[in-house]
Amino acid sequence: xxxxxxxxxxxxxxxxxxxxxxxxxxxxxxxxxxxxxxxxxxxxxxxxxxxxxxxxxxxxxxxxxxxxxxxxxxxxxxxxxxxxxxxxxxxxxxxxxxxxxxxxxxxxxxxxxxxxx
Amino acid sequence: xxxxxxxxxxxxxxxxxxxxxxxxxxxxxxxxxxxxxxxxxxxxxxxxxxxxxxxxxxxxxxxxxxxxxxxxxxxxxxxxxxxxxxxxxxxxxxxxxxxxxxxxxxxxxxxxxxxxxxxxxxxxxxxxxxxxxxxxxxxxxxxxxxxxxxxxxxxxxxxxxxxxxxxxxxxxxxxxxxxxxxxxxxxxxxxxxxxxxxxxxxxxxxxxxxxxxxxxxxxxxxxxxxxxxxxxxxxxxxxxxxxxxxxxxxxxxxxxxxxxxxxxxxxxxxxxxxxxxxxxxxxxxxxxxxxxxxxxxxxxxxxxxxxxxxxxxxxxxxxxxxxxxxxxxxxxxxxxxxxxxxxxxxxxxxxxxxxxxxxxxxxxxxxxxxxxxxxxxxxxxxxxxxxxxxxxxxxxxxxxxxxxxxxxxxxxxxxxxxxxxxxxxxxxxxxxxxxxxx
Numbered sequence: 001x002x003x004x005x006x007x008x009x010x011x012x013x014x015x016x017x018x019x020x021x022x023x024x025x026x027x028x029x030x031x032x033x034x035x036x037x038x039x040x041x042x043x044x045x046x047x048x049x050x051x052x053x054x055x056x057x058x059x060x061x062x063x064x065x066x067x068x069x070x071x072x073x074x075x076x077x078x079x080x081x082x083x084x085x086x087x088x089x090x091x092x093x094x095x096x097x098x099x100x101x102x103x104x105x106x107x108x109x110x111x112x113x114x115x116x117x
Numbered sequence: 118x119x120x121x122x123x124x125x126x127x128x129x130x131x132x133x134x135x136x137x138x139x140x141x142x143x144x145x146x147x148x149x150x151x152x153x154x155x156x157x158x159x160x161x162x163x164x165x166x167x168x169x170x171x172x173x174x175x176x177x178x179x180x181x182x183x184x185x186x187x188x189x190x191x192x193x194x195x196x197x198x199x200x201x202x203x204x205x206x207x208x209x210x211x212x213x214x215x216x217x218x219x220x221x222x223x224x225x226x227x228x229x230x231x232x233x234x235x236x237x238x239x240x241x242x243x244x245x246x247x248x249x250x251x252x253x254x255x256x257x258x259x260x261x262x263x264x265x266x267x268x269x270x271x272x273x274x275x276x277x278x279x280x281x282x283x284x285x286x287x288x289x290x291x292x293x294x295x296x297x298x299x300x301x302x303x304x305x306x307x308x309x310x311x312x313x314x315x316x317x318x319x320x321x322x323x324x325x326x327x328x329x330x331x332x333x334x335x336x337x338x339x340x341x342x343x344x345x346x347x348x349x350x351x352x353x354x355x356x357x358x359x360x361x362x363x364x365x366x367x368x369x370x371x372x373x374x375x376x377x378x379x380x381x382x383x384x385x386x387x388x389x390x391x392x393x394x395x396x397x398x399x400x401x402x403x404x405x406x407x408x409x410x411x412x413x414x415x416x417x418x419x420x421x422x423x424x425x426x427x428x429x430x431x432x433x434x435x436x437x438x439x440x441x442x443x444x445x446x447x448x449x450x451x452x453x454x455x456x457x458x459x460x461x462x463x464x465x466x467x468x469x470x471x472x473x474x475x476x477x478x479x480x481x482x483x484x485x486x487x488x489x490x491x492x493x494x495x496x497x498x499x500x501x502x503x504x505x506x507x508x509x510x511x512x513x514x515x516x517x518x519x520x521x522x523x524x525x526x527x528x529x530x531x532x533x534x535x536x537x538x539x540x541x542x543x544x545x546x547x548x549x550x551x552x553x554x555x
Contacts, residue, residue, distance in 0.1 A: 016535045022144065024455060027144075027146070030146065031147075033127055033150055034146070035148045035149075035150045035152070036152060037152070038148055038150075038151035038152065038154065039151060039154055039156065040151045040153075040384055041187065041276075042188065042530065042531070042532050042534075043512075044276070046151075048242060051143065062241075062242065062243060071277070073276055074275060074276040077276075078239065078241070079148075081217065081241050082148075082151075082239075083219070084241040084242075100144060101144040101145040104143055104144045104146060105143040105144070105145045105146070105148075106144075106145075106146045106148060107145075107146070107148065108148045108151075109147070109148075109149055110149065110150075110151070111363060
């Protein structure tokens with residue numbers, strides 16, 4: 001019985017500790033912004049996963065970009081350029097939930113674009 | 118005791134892993150759609166002495182080379198920062214102006230030489246892209262120097278092998294349709310600097326560069342029977358490699374190491390593919406046998422395989438085989454009332470270009486060496502004879518205008534998006550792209 005009480009305490013604690021996630025609409029807006037600037041390199045596999053950090057104003061840290069896994073260097077450069085190019089003065093993300101998006105892992109691939117090389 | 122242990126675990130769960138969840142889990146996003154648009158780049162060249170109008174001409178060539186790829190557009194923002202070759206770059210200002218890559222440079226010209234210096238900057242990374250470079254050439258070589266600069270910019274930004282400083286051999290055509298004059302010419306990749314290598318009296322076909330660019334093979338009808346000739350580009354002297362009056366020899370192609378030539382040989386109504394040794398042309402042997410017409414051989418870049426055209430299946434299709442003729446494998450299977458021909462193996466090895474014949478006409482296409490991934494790059498015309506740029510990303514081919522039956526050269530990139538005519542005043546056909554010049 002006491003163990004059951006312990007589990008009740010544990011469950012809400014997890015919910016409190018996790019950063020509130022972006023809503024699907026907020027995430028979709030972010031995706032739309034970045035993909036409007038992604039110019040996949042031609043003649044090479046554009047698939048790449050990158051990691052980067054953003055400040056509370058939604059501005060990517062230019063020195064934070066890392067390549068996660070293997071990819072063509074041009075794919076990495078194109079992905080990085082897309083994130084930087086479309087950031088402008090900062091992505092429109094909820095400042096009060098900075099913890100949820102201050103670090104981003106972004107995968108670029110052309111699964112959704114049938115005509116990409 | 119057990120209750121204490123359970124509580125201890127719960128406590129660990131509360132104070133241990135939970136902060137890690139809150140701090141370390143990144144937001145994971147997937148981007149599956151992009152845009153295809155040219156990258157805006159800005160050229161800022163200065164006259165460092167004696168350049169005059171030549172500076173404008175040089176920057177125009179660099180701009181044309183880059184824009185001609187379809188990957189770049191020249192950006193001339195109104196609110197651009199002042200930029201000098203020897204000063205620090207205002208990355209923030211250029212970024213605000215919308216330029217993604219900045220090229221600063223200097224042109225110095227004296228009586229004998231042209232010197233080009235340039236630096237390339239990645240505006241969004243806020244750093245130089247490679248070291249500054251300079252090219253010095255004889256004054257008359259200013260076009261090549263400009264191409265070299267463009268090659269460096271292209272290679273650094275795209276990561277691809279460049280191709281601007283290269284030459285193309287072709288058949289120049291003049292005269293009426295019934296009395297067509299054909300001669301071998303070479304030109305810069307952009308159509309400038311045409312030089313004729315054979316006379317108007319000799320009917321010629323299918324020029325092909327050697328891997329070092331110093332020799333052009335072609336087919337001559339001067340003896341009445343097509344024979345293969347070897348032409349020294351520097352001295353403009355030709356030597357016959359085949360002489361048998363009973364056999365027609367044509368469609369020659371150097372192996373990648375330049376030691377062998379594959380060609381088609383017709384004798385007694387049967388056409389097969391032969392190879393000859395460059396050092397000993399009299400040593401030639403067939404590598405295909407049989408009643409079918411086997412022709413248009415093209416080597417893989419490692420020299421181990423050859424792709425060719427054959428009608429052994431009843432229609433003209435593409436086949437690959439080992440360079441000794443073994444293991445022939447059909448790789449094209451399309452129908453549509455036509456067939457496939459004139460295959461050209463990409464210098465990168467990843468694609469084979471071909472002419473696709475249909476009831477409506479002919480088009481240029483590409484496929485993987487195993488025949489998969491077939492993709493037509495042109496449509497609705499009479500296109501033929503593709504030849505690869507040295508980097509395997511661009512093709513040049515012949516487009517025949519059905520109204521006046523005159524051919525001109527066009528180029529297209531491997532995506533098919535960037536189709537454009539080659540700026541050559543003469544009617545032309547049968548292009549063959551040479552190697553990148555040293």
